[in-house]
Amino acid sequence: MKLDSGGYADTVSEAADAVAAAESAGYDGAWVAETKLDPFLALAVAAERTSRIDLVTGIAVAFARNPMTVAVAANDLQLLSGGRFVLGLGSQVKPHIAKRFGMPWSKPAARMREFVLAVRAIWAAFESGDKPAFAGEFYTHTLMTPFFNPGPNPHGNPRIWLAAVGPLMAEVAGEVADGLLCHSFSTERYLREVTVPAIERGRAKTGKGLAGFEISGPSFVASGSTDEEIEAAIAETRSQIAFYGSTPSYRPVLELHGWGDLQDELNALAKRGRWTEMPALVTDEVLHAFAVVGDPASAAAEIGRRYGDIAQRMTLTTSGPPDPARWAPVFAALRQGA
Template sequence: MRLDSGGYASTVSQAADAVVAAERAGYDGAWVAETRLDPFVALAVAAERTERIELVTAIAVAFARNPMTVAVAANDLHLLSGGRFVLGLGAQIKPHITKRFSMPWSAPAARMREFVLAVRAIWSAFETGERLAFHGEHYRHTLMTPFFDPGPNPHGNPKVYLAAVGERMTEVAGEVADGMLCHSFTTERYLREVTIPALERGRAKAGKPLAGFEISGPSFVATGSTEEQLAASIASVRKQIAFYGSTPAYRPVLELHGWGELQDDLYALSKRGEWDEMADRIPDDVLNTFAVVGSPTEAAAEIRRRYADVVDRVSLTTADAPDPARWAEVYAALREAGDSAAG
């Protein structure tokens, strides 16, 4: 099980510094999210300052762009990093696409499927020199003159991961992507009972087995070496769970556990801006279902118990600025457990 570092940086320099720190700490990968900055820019800076670590956009907002801009940026980063780039894409939700990015929204799963296929068609044109002729319902790419063609990438094409929660988007991930980024707002039960079967259906559509498809697992972790640290971490995670739980698109996860009405309450509070009250509405059973809670050693053991047989990588992240050192004890315990299992 590979270990990734991530978080929500405020500046390109902060994000790049965290990637460098993650490589020095031994992490396998580092992801940069598109919140306050452009992840492609941040990872370009990080690529110049690192040598080994895998670089992941987790996520870049697909529908804020088009397949050509994404294909070119991903190709550039894969070349710049020496083949270490992973293109992680997500749909975001309708209000952000239409109100923040002023871009169209329709049939997100179908649009995302077509988006990834279009990116792959563009990469194929780069690689082979053959005419670009992608005709879809949402995207059409039919022009690639030699002046704009970068040619074959010596490192091949980047892997593509899709972020998904709902079953239709998860099926799309299984069909057209190389891996899936499970949303933090996922539980072990949802992963096993909903996500994995949906991925298998998607892989079947593509005529491929689930084996070899990479799954990056959920990452809510509340831990600390002292009671004060643990309490502060739990408070932070409650806020995260409440924030995501207020989103209608993520309601199916709550409903699987019989907590659908909690989403109604959280949504109403979010509309009134009562963020602290939202966190107070997250009871211990919900907290402990969505998050791994305990000392670093306990957290590492529980991560492996829940996910070791179903995920290929786990992201140790914070809701704040990325800080690989924060997870040093959990990281060490996970590595030690992994080495023992391998031995």
């Protein structure tokens, strides 16, 4: 299992420093999320500071952009990094797309499918020198003059991974992408009973199985070397679970476990801005379903038990700044057991 590092940086410099630190610590990949910064810019800086590690947008918000801008940025990063870039895309949720980015929202799974196909059509035009001939329901790309065509990328096209929670998006990932970024707000049961079967349906549409398709497993890990560190990590993880659980789009994960009412309670508190009250609603049963909890050795063993036969990668991430050193003991235990 490959291990990636990730987190939520405040600045481009902080994110790039974390990627460089992850490479020095031996990680296989590093994600930069689109929160307070542009992940493409951060990874461009990180590409200059690293030589081996996979560089992943984890995630870039697809619907805040268009396929042409994403295709060009991804092509540039693939070239700059020597073939180490992975284009991780996610849809975000309707309020953010419509109210924060001021972009259209409709049929997210269908739109994402078309978005990825359009990006691939543009890359094909870069390679062939021909005009793209992509005309869909949401995007049309039919113009490419030599002045704007960068030509074939000597490192090939980047891999594309999609973030998915619902089965429709997971099926799209199986059909048109090279991998799936399993949202942190997922459980082993949901992954096995909902996500993987959906990926398989998508792969079947193109006559493919799961071979060669990369799944990055859920990443809530509450670990530490002392009881105090573990308790602090648990508190942080409860807050994360409560935050995601308040989002209606993620309700199906809770409903699978019979916890649909929890989503109503969390959502009601979130709407009133009572964020500090929300973690208390995350019971130990809910915590342990979503998160791996324990000292580094036991956490590593549990990650392997839950996801060793499903996921090809794991990302150890928290809500705080990227800190590869924080996860070094878990990383070492996972590597020792690999």
